[in-house]
Amino acid sequence: MKIAYFDCFSGISGDMILSALLDAGLEFDKLNEELKKLRLDNFEIQAVKVVKQNIASTKFNVLYEEEHQHRHLSHLNKIVDQSDFPAVMKQKAKDIFLAIAKAETKIHNMPIEKVHFHEVGAIDTIIDVVGALAALHLLGIEKIYSSRLNVGSGYVTFSHGTFPVPAPATAEILKGIPIYNTDSQAELVTPTGAAIIATLAEGFGEMPDMITNSIGYGAGSRDLPQPNVLRVYLGNEKVRNEAETVQVIETNIDDMNPQLYEHVMEKLLQAGALDVFLTNTLMKKSRPGILLTVLANEKDTNKLLDIIFTETTSIGVRMRREKRAVLKRMIDKIETSLGAIRVKKSELNGRTVNVMPEFEDMKKIAGEQGIPLKQLYEKILGEL
Numbered sequence: 001m002k003i004a005y006f007d008c009f010s011g012i013s014g015d016m017i018l019s020a021l022l023d024a025g026l027e028f029d030k031l032n033e034e035l036k037k038l039r040l041d042n043f044e045i046q047a048v049k050v051v052k053q054n055i056a057s058t059k060f061n062v063l064y065e066e067e068h069q070h071r072h073l074s075h076l077n078k079i080v081d082q083s084d085f086p087a088v089m090k091q092k093a094k095d096i097f098l099a100i101a102k103a104e105t106k107i108h109n110m111p112i113e114k115v116h117f118h119e120v121g122a123i124d125t126i127i128d129v130v131g132a133l134a135a136l137h138l139l140g141i142e143k144i145y146s147s148r149l150n151v152g153s154g155y156v157t158f159s160h161g162t163f164p165v166p167a168p169a170t171a172e173i174l175k176g177i178p179i180y181n182t183d184s185q186a187e188l189v190t191p192t193g194a195a196i197i198a199t200l201a202e203g204f205g206e207m208p209d210m211i212t213n214s215i216g217y218g219a220g221s222r223d224l225p226q227p228n229v230l231r232v233y234l235g236n237e238k239v240r241n242e243a244e245t246v247q248v249i250e251t252n253i254d255d256m257n258p259q260l261y262e263h264v265m266e267k268l269l270q271a272g273a274l275d276v277f278l279t280n281t282l283m284k285k286s287r288p289g290i291l292l293t294v295l296a297n298e299k300d301t302n303k304l305l306d307i308i309f310t311e312t313t314s315i316g317v318r319m320r321r322e323k324r325a326v327l328k329r330m331i332d333k334i335e336t337s338l339g340a341i342r343v344k345k346s347e348l349n350g351r352t353v354n355v356m357p358e359f360e361d362m363k364k365i366a367g368e369q370g371i372p373l374k375q376l377y378e379k380i381l382g383e384l
Helices: 014-023 028-038 074-079 088-106 124-138 170-174 191-200 260-270 298-311 359-369 373-383
Strands: 002-007 043-052 055-064 143-144 155-158 161-164 210-219 229-239 245-255 273-284 290-294 318-324 328-336 339-348 349-356
Touching: 002 014, 002 273, 014 055, 014 124, 014 191, 014 210, 014 229, 014 290, 028 043, 028 245, 043 124, 043 210, 043 290, 055 124, 074 124, 088 124, 088 170, 124 191, 124 245, 143 298, 161 245, 245 298, 260 290, 260 298, 290 298, 339 359, 349 359, 349 373, 359 373
Parallel strands: 002 143, 055 210
Antiparallel strands: 002 229, 043 055, 155 161, 210 229, 245 290, 245 318, 273 290, 328 339, 339 349
């Protein structure tokens, strides 16, 4: 099965999606022919090669005359319905526009049919949405996955005023999706990019097991400390049937401030550890101690050892190789009777075998609804 994984370490927007797919091998002429099915004749597209922080990438642009109109959802749906695209693609495009409209409706407290799309209703955004769907179809992509989304930081100024990043519509669209921010002082996720990936992605988190055939870098319009690019991996999904080898690193500690363990575990996980856990143990002279265990890929061993030796009081570790078998995992968002909740899904040979709600989402709902947490788990698990 052909899949795409979007690595959103520097955000995501509609034009960056098309830029990345073009850079990964999508033929420009074929995309141009597909976009003619929109029956709009007042635009042109271009793709140029650019360099972002020494990373060669592609920049997709839409050239059109400036408009002086604000479209409603019905106008966007009419453009899609009058196109020559397949019914499935039309519905996906309308789903994406609807996601934006629902966000605007909630923010401005007005009926959905009265929502003005402002910047999102512009020709270039329509091209970005429909173009992304056409591009994925041309590439034969059957499933889409995404990393967590870096939304940026600072403030953004647009038609409704100045707001902290992410913009209100973007924040609303991304409810239930894992996000984080960095000190980029820029809006890295646009409403269009958020709506596209929220509608199309089947899961958010670590990269699925895949055999990569091509990698593309789609340039954004900003100059940032990190490359302002969206990276996409295209390839075939790999079903994990065989056990893999992992490195096990262990050390016994009986003389360290226990408040430091949280910091140590965070650093180890950020450095690539597959898992980190603590076990109570009894050491010589009957002193209580902690067994720190780290599971890792062998290539990450040295940097993890550096963290253990510099951040703990350990003066020695034990290492060994072990076999482990793991299920394919992803984070998905589902609708329940109490609202949207993130769930962790585990698959075996394409079949879902475990589904577990995310604790933080459950804790939040329990507090808002005044429901005991264990009763909430019983209710939500009964709906899965």
